[in-house]
Amino acid sequence: MESAHILQTITEVLRDILHQPNLVLTENSSAEDVERWDSLAQVNLVMTLERHYRIRFSLGEIKRLRNVGEMVALIAAKTGSK
Numbered sequence: 001m002e003s004a005h006i007l008q009t010i011t012e013v014l015r016d017i018l019h020q021p022n023l024v025l026t027e028n029s030s031a032e033d034v035e036r037w038d039s040l041a042q043v044n045l046v047m048t049l050e051r052h053y054r055i056r057f058s059l060g061e062i063k064r065l066r067n068v069g070e071m072v073a074l075i076a077a078k079t080g081s082k
Contacts (some may be wrong), residue, residue, distance in 0.1 A: 007026075007027065007068065010049065011023065011024070011025045013049060014037070017048070018034070018041060019036075020034075020035070020036070025068050028068070029067060029068045053078070
């Protein structure tokens, strides 16, 4: 699975969670840049992505994420994607 596809999946999930159908994310996007992306939205995002990709994030991995690009890279590494 390509990074672009992972980014699109994250965008779609976050659009649903935040009720923002026109949300556009880039690899540099972070919770600080997106309206209503708070800690509850983060938990929902992580849980949804874990279910979708059938992976688990450790608490340390989640804490180290600084932007969407790092989340894409982490998912790619856990799923064996490029």
